[in-house]
Amino acid sequence: TQLLEQSPQFLSIQEGENLTVYCNSSSVFSSLQWYRQEPGEGPVLLVTVVTGGEVKKLKRLTFQFGDARKDSSLHITAAQPGDTGLYLCAGAGYGQNFVFGPGTRLSVLP
Amino acid sequence: DSGVTQTPKHLITATGQRVTLRCSPRSGDLSVYWYQQSLDQGLQFLIQYYNGEERAKGNILERFSAQQFPDLHSELNLSSLELGDSALYFCASSAGQGASDEQFFGPGTRLTVL
Numbered sequence: 001t002q003l004l005e006q007s008p009q010f011l012s013i014q015e016g017e018n019l020t021v022y023c024n025s026s027s028v029f030s031s032l033q034w035y036r037q038e039p040g041e042g043p044v045l046l047v048t049v050v051t052g053g054e055v056k057k058l059k060r061l062t063f064q065f066g067d068a069r070k071d072s073s074l075h076i077t078a079a080q081p082g083d084t085g086l087y088l089c090a091g092a093g094y095g096q097n098f099v100f101g102p103g104t105r106l107s108v109l110p
Numbered sequence: 111d112s113g114v115t116q117t118p119k120h121l122i123t124a125t126g127q128r129v130t131l132r133c134s135p136r137s138g139d140l141s142v143y144w145y146q147q148s149l150d151q152g153l154q155f156l157i158q159y160y161n162g163e164e165r166a167k168g169n170i171l172e173r174f175s176a177q178q179f180p181d182l183h184s185e186l187n188l189s190s191l192e193l194g195d196s197a198l199y200f201c202a203s204s205a206g207q208g209a210s211d212e213q214f215f216g217p218g219t220r221l222t223v224l
Contacts, residue, residue: 031210042112042200042215043153050210088153092209097168098143100153 003027004089004101012107016078021104023072023089032072032091034063037103043088046074079108113137114216116201122222128189131219135182135203141165142184143204143213144176148197159184160207188221196223 005024013019023032031050035043047056049065049072056063060083062075076083084107090100113136123129135142144156146169155168159178170176173191178184188195198218204211 033210033212040217042114042202042218044112044215045212048210048212090153096209097166098155098158098209100145100155102152 004091004099006087006089006101006104008104009102010105010107012109013079015080015108015110018075018077019079019106020073020075021087021106023074023101025070027093027096028069029091029093030069032065032069032089034072034074035088035090035100037086037088038084043086076106079106081108081110084108112214112216114201114203114214116199116216116219118219119217120220120222122224123191124224125191125193127191127223128187129191129221131186131188131199131201131221133184133186133201133203133216135184135201136214139203139205139214140182141204141207141211142178142182143202144170144184144186145200145202146197147200147218151197153200156186158207165207191223193223196221 033048034046037043047063052067052069054065060077086103088103092098115134117132140161143158147153156170158166176186200218202213202215204213
């Protein structure tokens with residue numbers, strides 16, 4: 001059974017700080033996705049990474065897929081209160097069902 | 111607005127009862143996914159339908175069933191409800207059936223079993 005672990009579970013920082021959250025697995029994933037979920041709403045896709053070593057940037061967010069395609073990271077530069085939310089990584093291994101990690105709950109204080 | 115609609119938004123019922131959750135996918139999307147989100151289990155994949163056929167099955171209990179109709183809307187039926195079934199149930203849709211396809215999530219149905 002493929003599992004995704006995320007760390008840290010909770011993160012509370014001040015506006016303007018940088019942060020990195022991690023997504024790890026012992027399984028190889030064909031692709032990984034990052035979602036953000038706000039309270040009372042469904043997750044919204046931020047990015048999909050497919051190639052090992054791939055780096056994608058979305059404004060202040062930088063996503064990296066590990067060379068072995070077993071891990072990924074999300075780095076946020078100069079965090080803003082609007083970045084507050086639950087960050088979920090998700091993916092499927094080859095021939096496996098889609099799974100979500102437990103998420104990192106980020107709180108950015110003004 | 112993702113374009114995915116779910117009804118009802120809230121549902122309160124008693125143990126042992128049966129409920130039906132409804133989902134309409136985005137226009138043009140052929141895949142529908144159902145997820146359960148609870149505080150202790152996170153977001154759990156239940157089942158996927160593609161163009162009316164079951165495509166993948168996750169951690170779906172035997173008391174739960176789903177179907178996708180010819181107009182592509184989907185229903186999730188939960189029966190013999192237990193307290194532990196209280197959760198947010200999300201529906202998502204995608205254009206294709208692949209694991210890397212972007213999924214668009216609906217606003218969810220909050221089920222409370224008393």
